[in-house]
Amino acid sequence: MRLPNSQQPDISDHYSAKSNDDFLASESDRQMLLLKQQDEELDELSTSVKRIGGVGLTIHEELLAQEKILDELGTEMDSTKNRLDFVQ
Numbered sequence: 001m002r003l004p005n006s007q008q009p010d011i012s013d014h015y016s017a018k019s020n021d022d023f024l025a026s027e028s029d030r031q032m033l034l035l036k037q038q039d040e041e042l043d044e045l046s047t048s049v050k051r052i053g054g055v056g057l058t059i060h061e062e063l064l065a066q067e068k069i070l071d072e073l074g075t076e077m078d079s080t081k082n083r084l085d086f087v088q
Helices: 011-087
Strands: none
Touching: none
């Protein structure tokens, strides 16, 4: 039996401290795993964003080329119309 003011360490305090230490260690491990997963997901997202950016630039270049073709076609059509008007 234990006296109230005894200097004997309480065994339940020991188990409680060990339980807390185990909990803290497992939470720390879990947080490290979550950070690693988030880093991997951010790397994948970064790769996807770069790929989409490249596709966007390609589309932009294609639209500029088509705009130039349409402008040239418009100029040729105006020229042809003027010649037809002259002939008639």
